[in-house]
Amino acid sequence: MKLGPRAAAAAIITSAALALTACGGGAQGNNPSGPKTAALSLGTVQEIRSWDPAQAHVGHILQPYQAAYDSLLLREPDGTLSPMLATAWKYNEANTKLTLDLRTGVTFSDGATFDAEAAKANLDHFKKANGPQMAQLTAVSDVAVVDADTIELNLTTPDPSLEFYLSQAAGLMGSPKALGTEAIKTEPVGSGPYVMDKAATVKDSQSVFTARQDYWNKDLQKFEKVTFKTLTDLTARTNALVSGQVDATLLDPKTGKQAEGAKMQLASNQVDWQGLLLLDRDGAKNAPLQDVRVRQAINHAFDRKTILDQVLLGQGTPTSQPFGKESGAWVEELEDKYPYDPEKAKALLKEAGHENDVVLELPSVPGWETQIAVVKQQLADVGITLNVGSAITNTFTSDVAAQKFTSMYFSLFQGEPWVAINQIVSTKALYNPFKNTTPELQAKIDAVEKGGKDAGKLAQEVNKYVVEQAWFAPLFRVNQMYYHNDKITVTPQIQQAVPSIYNYAPAS
The missing domain is CATH 3.10.105.10 (Dipeptide-binding Protein; Domain 3)
Known part of the structure; x- marks a missing residue:
C-alpha cells in the first residue's frame, strides 16, 4: 500500500511534536489516557448552515467540521498527507482506481461502526447531496466495498487532487445511521474528537463541543471543550480576542495592530x-x-x-x-x-x-x-x-x-x-x-x-x-493574519486561512 509522502513517519513525528507542545504542569500536561482539561474558544467568520458532512465547505468553514468528523486522510500543517480513518492507500497504474485500507475499531458517536460500508455510504451521500464541494468527487464513478475494511474508488478519469479532497470535505465521515436525516443538520454525528453540547450551542451565536471519551486517537484531542463563536464582523472579532472572549481568530493588517498592542501573537501564512x-x-x-x-x-x-x-x-x-x-x-x-x-x-x-x-x-x-x-x-x-x-x-x-x-x-x-x-x-x-x-x-x-x-x-x-x-x-x-493569545500554541495550516482543529494545543 502507498502511504502519503513519509506518511507513517510524519504521523509519528507530528504526534510526538504535538505532545511536546502541549506538555506542561498540572491539568494541561500531556495525558495519553484522556484530553486536557483546558478549554479552547475560537472566533469564526461564518455560521455553519448544516452539520451534514456532505454540506461541509473548505477554507474558513472546514475547521468546525473537524471537531465532529474525522476525515479519511489527515493533512498535516505542511500539507503532507497522513493516515486517519484510512491507514494506507494506493492507485492502480493508470491512476483510475484508488484503494483505501480502513482503520478498524472505530465507532461513531451514536455507537455505529466505521467500516467499508460506512465509508461507501458517506462517499455516495456526498456525491448525491448537492453540497458546496460536490465537485470534489466528480471524477469518482462509483465506490466498491472490497471487504470489511477496504474500499475502491473507481474514477472516470485521473484526478491528481483526489487524495487532497479526501483530507477535506469529501473525506469527512458521518454515521451511516444519521446521514440524510433532518437531525444531522443541527447536530453532527461523527467519529471525531469532540461531540456537540446541544444545551450550550446557540444557533447563529456559538457551537460548543466536548471531548469524546472513547475517541480512538487521544493525541489529536487537546482540549476538554472547544467553542466556536460566530463573529462575522471584523471589529467584533478583534474586541472578542483582545477582551479574552476567544483565544484565536482571523483579523486583517489594520485590526492586527490592535491585537499586537494587546500582546496577541500572530500565526501568519x-x-x-x-x-x-x-x-x-x-x-x-x-x-x-x-x-x-x-x-x-x-x-x-x-x-x-x-x-x-x-x-x-x-x-x-x-x-x-x-x-x-x-x-x-x-x-x-x-x-x-x-x-x-x-x-x-x-x-x-x-x-x-x-x-x-x-x-x-x-x-x-x-x-x-x-x-x-x-x-x-x-x-x-x-x-x-x-x-x-x-x-x-x-x-x-x-x-x-x-x-x-x-x-x-x-x-x-x-x-x-x-x-x-x-x-x-x-x-x-x-x-x-x-x-x-x-x-x-x-x-x-x-x-x-x-x-x-x-x-x-x-x-x-x-x-x-x-x-x-x-x-x-x-x-x-x-x-492571513491569524492571531491568538498566550494560553495556546497555534501552528498555521498550509493553504488555509485558519488552522486545522488539530493544530492547537494548550501552551506550556
Whole structure:
C-alpha cells in the first residue's frame, strides 16, 4: 500500500511534536489516557448552515467540521498527507482506481461502526447531496466495498487532487445511521474528537463541543471543550480576542495592530492572491481584451509594492503569477514577470491599436473599495479606463458563470495545482466563464491530469502559459493574519486561512 509522502513517519513525528507542545504542569500536561482539561474558544467568520458532512465547505468553514468528523486522510500543517480513518492507500497504474485500507475499531458517536460500508455510504451521500464541494468527487464513478475494511474508488478519469479532497470535505465521515436525516443538520454525528453540547450551542451565536471519551486517537484531542463563536464582523472579532472572549481568530493588517498592542501573537501564512481576472480573453464582449498586448499592458501598469503597502500595510508579497508558492506549480522567474513600467504599458497599447479605447467594467467588491480605487488610478495613468459597477451579491457565482463580468477584482485560493487549474484555468473552471483555451494549453492541462506524482511540476507549464498570455493581473499574495493569545500554541495550516482543529494545543 502507498502511504502519503513519509506518511507513517510524519504521523509519528507530528504526534510526538504535538505532545511536546502541549506538555506542561498540572491539568494541561500531556495525558495519553484522556484530553486536557483546558478549554479552547475560537472566533469564526461564518455560521455553519448544516452539520451534514456532505454540506461541509473548505477554507474558513472546514475547521468546525473537524471537531465532529474525522476525515479519511489527515493533512498535516505542511500539507503532507497522513493516515486517519484510512491507514494506507494506493492507485492502480493508470491512476483510475484508488484503494483505501480502513482503520478498524472505530465507532461513531451514536455507537455505529466505521467500516467499508460506512465509508461507501458517506462517499455516495456526498456525491448525491448537492453540497458546496460536490465537485470534489466528480471524477469518482462509483465506490466498491472490497471487504470489511477496504474500499475502491473507481474514477472516470485521473484526478491528481483526489487524495487532497479526501483530507477535506469529501473525506469527512458521518454515521451511516444519521446521514440524510433532518437531525444531522443541527447536530453532527461523527467519529471525531469532540461531540456537540446541544444545551450550550446557540444557533447563529456559538457551537460548543466536548471531548469524546472513547475517541480512538487521544493525541489529536487537546482540549476538554472547544467553542466556536460566530463573529462575522471584523471589529467584533478583534474586541472578542483582545477582551479574552476567544483565544484565536482571523483579523486583517489594520485590526492586527490592535491585537499586537494587546500582546496577541500572530500565526501568519499566505493562502490567496488578489488582483484582476481578465476573463474575456477571446474578446467576446470586450474586444480589446482579445489582444495579449492589452492584457500585458494592464499587468505592467501596476506598482504592486506600492499598492500592497497602501492597502494592506505591506502584509503580503508582490507577484505576477496566480499559482502559490506551496502548490508545486510556482515558478520563481515568474514572480516579477511584469515589473511596474507605465511607459512599456503605453507602448504595448499603442502597438495593439488600443491607446485610448480600453475600458474595463468591474463589479464592486464590498470591503475592497480602497484596492479598486488604487487600481483604477494606476490604470488611468496608462490610458485605461476602469468603471466600477454594482456590488457583487449572493448571486455572484451564477453571475460569473453567466459571463456577466468580463473582468473583476477578486481574491482567489492558491491551492494544489489540479485544484487551482479547475478553479481558474480549465474550461470547467468557474473563473474561466468564457471557456477560453487553446490546443497548446489543453495539452499542458491534460499532462497534469495524467501526471500522477509529477502533477505539480507539470503544472508549472500551465502557470507559465497563463502568465505569459496574461490571463490575469495578480498583484500580491496576501498574508492571513491569524492571531491568538498566550494560553495556546497555534501552528498555521498550509493553504488555509485558519488552522486545522488539530493544530492547537494548550501552551506550556
